Amino acid sequence: MIEMQDVWKTYADGTHALRGVSVQIDRNDFVYLVGPSGAGKSTFMKLIYREEIPTKGQISVNGFNIGKLKPRKIPYVRRNIGVIFQDFRLLPKMSVYENIAFAMEVIEAPRRHMRKRTMEVIEMVGLKGKHNSLPSQLSGGEQQRVAIARAIINNPSVIVADEPTGNLDPETSWGIMNLLEEINFRGATIIMATHNREIVNSLRKRVIAIENGTIVRDEVRGEYGYEN
Numbered sequence: 765m766i767e768m769q770d771v772w773k774t775y776a777d778g779t780h781a782l783r784g785v786s787v788q789i790d791r792n793d794f795v796y797l798v799g800p801s802g803a804g805k806s807t808f809m810k811l812i813y814r815e816e817i818p819t820k821g822q823i824s825v826n827g828f829n830i831g832k833l834k835p836r837k838i839p840y841v842r843r844n845i846g847v848i849f850q851d852f853r854l855l856p857k858m859s860v861y862e863n864i865a866f867a868m869e870v871i872e873a874p875r876r877h878m879r880k881r882t883m884e885v886i887e888m889v890g891l892k893g894k895h896n897s898l899p900s901q902l903s904g905g906e907q908q909r910v911a912i913a914r915a916i917i918n919n920p921s922v923i924v925a926d927e928p929t930g931n932l933d934p935e936t937s938w939g940i941m942n943l944l945e946e947i948n949f950r951g952a953t954i955i956m957a958t959h960n961r962e963i964v965n966s967l968r969k970r971v972i973a974i975e976n977g978t979i980v981r982d983e984v985r986g987e988y989g990y991e992n
């Protein structure tokens with residue numbers, strides 16, 4: 765469902781972030797992206813959610829050629845991909861409810877479905893009763909749960925998570941991993957960049973290691989493979 769063929773990404777300043785990446789990620793896969801800082805992990809994910817386009821090569825997501833997408837098709841592809849960041853990226857002046865419902869408004873979902881669906885995902889991520897809170901009134905783990913609810917509300921087939929546990933303590937991180945596993949169990953493909961050795965080595969999944977813009981390792985139920 766996600767396929768890259770000889771993908772290169774060179775930024776405007778000449779940095780080669782990806783150098784000839786070819787990979788196939790099947791529907792319902794759970795993939796850890798590992799590798800040193802600056803290796804190209806974020807770029808890999810940005811290409812999938814079309815924050816960036818490849819300099820050379822092809823990427824297809826659910827059959828759409830992402831690099832050559834007609835502008836009017838971009839919303840279709842984006843609503844099929846939920847994105848989660850290390851720093852949560854919530855809107856600080858909006859409540860939990862508003863932060864999450866906003867993602868449905870953006871895609872112009874029917875209003876009559878919004879309240880029910882928003883309350884449903886709030887419950888699914890374990891935040892029942894917190895819908896009126898502001899992000900600043902929540903712990904880091906709770907804020908990440910809001911971000912996850914926002915990512916899944918439109919039922920995307922792919923979830924891209926850039927170090928989702930990077931700002932969380934170990935116990936809270938495990939709660940977030942349980943949630944991502946549940947989302948994967950319900951059918952979403954998960955691609956997660958991480959520096960978390962304990963999680964990768966205990967909750968075994970496919971591991972793709974990127975170094976210097978190329979894939980150096982791709983293993984089913986792999987190990988983290990770095991000292992930290």
Ligand code: ADP
Nearest residue numbers: 800801802805806850926927930957959960992
């Ligand atoms: P990005 O993916 O946003 O370009 P980096 O991959 O450089 O950023 O790092 C993302 C975050 O992960 C940073 O906040 C950094 O502190 C943390 N980090 C980087 N390397 C490691 C590591 N080896 N172990 C744990 N955390 C790391």
Ligand code: ADP
Nearest residue numbers: 775777779781800801802803804805806807808
């Ligand atoms: P990672 O997520 O593994 O830390 P990134 O994909 O963020 O790696 O970065 C890969 C390389 O591309 C790094 O050398 C980084 O400095 C560079 N890079 C990332 N974004 C940009 C940008 N917008 N412009 C120029 N260079 C960039």
